[in-house]
Amino acid sequence: MFRSLTARAIIPVTVSVTGFVIVCCILLYAIMKTDMTNDVIRYETGQAGIIVKATRYAMLHDDRESLANTIANIGTQEGVEHARIFNKKGLIMFSSTGAEIGRLLDKNAAGCVECHSGPVPTATLGDMKQARRFVNSRGKDVIAITAPIYNEPSCYQAACHVHTAEQKILGTLDIGLSAAPLVHNLAVMQGRMIVFSLMVLLVTIGGVAALLRRYVFLPLKLLVDYTDKAIQGIDQELPPCGTEIDRLGGNIRRIVGELKASRQERTSWNKEE
Amino acid sequence: MEQGGVTLPGGQRQTPDCGENHDRLRREALDTIRTLHRKFTAELLSVALFLLVSLAALGDFSFFPSLPPQVRTALGRPPSVNMISALLLVYIFSAIILTLSRMMSGSGSSGGVSHAGYLAGFYGFYHFSGKLPENFWAVFAAGVTILGLESYHLWIYCSEGIERERDLLAHLDSTEQRGR
Known part of the structure; x- marks a missing residue:
């Protein structure tokens, strides 16, 4: 994990x-x-x-x-x-x-x-x-x-x-x-700082996680699914993945296309024989 | 990964004695695994050292005898608390950047013991300025962050390295079995 x-x-x-x-x-x-x-x-x-x-x-x-x-x-x-x-x-x-x-x-x-x-x-x-x-x-x-x-x-x-x-x-x-007013003010300030820190952490980590998921992990998952299905011989269109991963997707699409063509060629040869 | 062939100056290839080569590769793989284990153990020991120093600092080093006044005079005035805090911020910031850059470059180097030393230094400075109880958790959080990040990086680096070497050993075993 x-x-x-x-x-x-x-x-x-x-x-x-x-x-x-x-x-x-x-x-x-x-x-x-x-x-x-x-x-x-x-x-x-x-x-x-x-x-x-x-x-x-x-x-x-x-x-x-x-x-x-x-x-x-x-x-x-x-x-x-x-x-x-x-x-x-x-x-x-x-x-x-x-x-x-x-x-x-x-x-x-x-x-x-x-x-x-x-x-x-x-x-x-x-x-x-x-x-x-x-x-x-x-x-x-x-x-x-x-x-x-x-x-x-x-x-x-x-x-x-x-x-x-x-x-x-x-x-x-x-x-x-x-010292009660001072202690009270310090406690209020401490509470506000904790809330502020939690908000900063949530925004930063949530933002990074969301962006990574949207632009890296989901496209990678699509590519993995696409290659898995190509290996099994199932036809599927590869959806757009975005920027650099799209280039990788294009290359995989070409390889899968060539694999499919060679499979079809082999099948037609087998039939001819 | 070395495949067993030796390239001669003229571009000709010579097949070496496979048995000897496999033994050498096996020895090297086992050595690498041992080195990686030692590296990660050293990092864990640094973490343990930091926790021990923190335990002592939590009680404001009360079980140590206090320094004689002459030594305190010789040491001079401690730096101001604000200056120590500013230095701690600069330290944690640069240590995080350094560890993240090591992660990016895939380098296996680490500064575990030196980090434990720097953090003990911060505890010492705060102790001598009389403000350790207020700032203990800041130094502790800095230590947990830096050493946690370094340990995670080393754990990934070492476990990947060990896995690679184990794959190589398994490959050598299967090659030998096929040869028989």
Whole structure:
């Protein structure tokens, strides 16, 4: 079955096209997944920057009540899984989840270890290094960002504050958004790519198979039938086969004609004898 | 196919010793059959090697000890994932074209072991850039496509060759039986 002419014509085309399309789709999906995840991280970093800027005034005036309200309200927004601000020591000062206020964070936990892996904590990180992805206690897939709150002249020059100019970071904002929209978009994209690949494969392989059948296999079958019947001595007209195969058909027709003439000659000789 | 006659410089023909000639032809046919069997077995071994490497890559080579930091520093920064992916696309495209052209020309050459090596290299590059889990199936599909196509081509080529040689052996047997 796999050594027939049909199989030899169709299998290499099928394997080549299918394999190439699958590899292209997997690579494209991996690239698009990375791009979309990076976009979400950039968006979240922007959101974190907006929150830090929005709470700056309350921080300068040491308005803890206003700050706590702002963080709690941010936490009620759909898609926000958590929002918290912790100080340099890792103590959670404000949080959208009231129960965790006053809790101390582990420096080796995801989101902290990126800066605290060495003896001296890193003061700046790229957007992608500030991000972490995990499944929270409610079983939700979360992409979280930690944005440092830097010490500025207005912070250490203000009369009400005790920060020194040497302190680079005063605290950190940690905000986690649900990754569900990203997962949904990726699943939709994956489904569309599978449908698109199947359509490409069907059109390519179906097209090649149909054309081969129409222009090669059917004319060959006609020629085989014609020669089989000629061998058995059955008279039959050879239908047109098309282009190159027509030439072959013409040659076969001539040979069959000569065979028929020699048979008739032999028969007439036999009768004469 | 050789018919047993030897053409001399003057265009005269000489009939050689048929028994000796038949023995030589039989030996050559059996050698060719053995060579073709070996060729196809080597291709199957390349496929098995690729599957073993893929099995190791599926677990992100976790059972190998990780490279010491000095070696990693000496190796330098791995190429970007996009660059590795572009190279993989170029590789699968050229490998498919090469195998299809071999099929067209009826050549029996193949690059089984070297393909397994190239694919292991891709697994290695993705592993060192930390993106092997996302790209494992791309390399695996590329390997299955290339080695599948090569194996099919070699299977057809070898089985046709073996069939030809067996026909020759059968013809020699019948000639000898008629001679007795």
